[in-house]
Amino acid sequence: MSPVEVQRHLSGVDYPATREQLINQAQKEGADERVLEALRKLLDKEYRSPAEVSKAIGDED
Numbered sequence: 001m002s003p004v005e006v007q008r009h010l011s012g013v014d015y016p017a018t019r020e021q022l023i024n025q026a027q028k029e030g031a032d033e034r035v036l037e038a039l040r041k042l043l044d045k046e047y048r049s050p051a052e053v054s055k056a057i058g059d060e061d
Contacts, residue, residue, distance in 0.1 A: 001038040003054035009035050010053065016046040022053065 009031035010022060017025075023039045031039075038057050047053045 001034055001057065003057045006031075006035050006038055006057055007050055007054060010050065013050075015050070016048045018046055019044050022047065 006026070009026040009029040011029065013022060013025045019039065019042045022042070023036060026035055026039055042053070042056050047056065
């Protein structure tokens with residue numbers, strides 16, 4: 001799962017944001033199950049920026 005692909009579904013997120021907020025926003029943006037699964041694998045913490053989310057997703061690979 002590409003972090004760029006995930007970010008396409010996170011437009012409108014106000015940072016900092018929790019994992020749950022990221023998942024909820026992705027669902028609203030019509031993210032597919034692969035994107036949602038990548039977000040569910042993130043640590044349950046507050047993410048300060050899109051770059052931090054992308055790094056965390058990249059670290060999962």
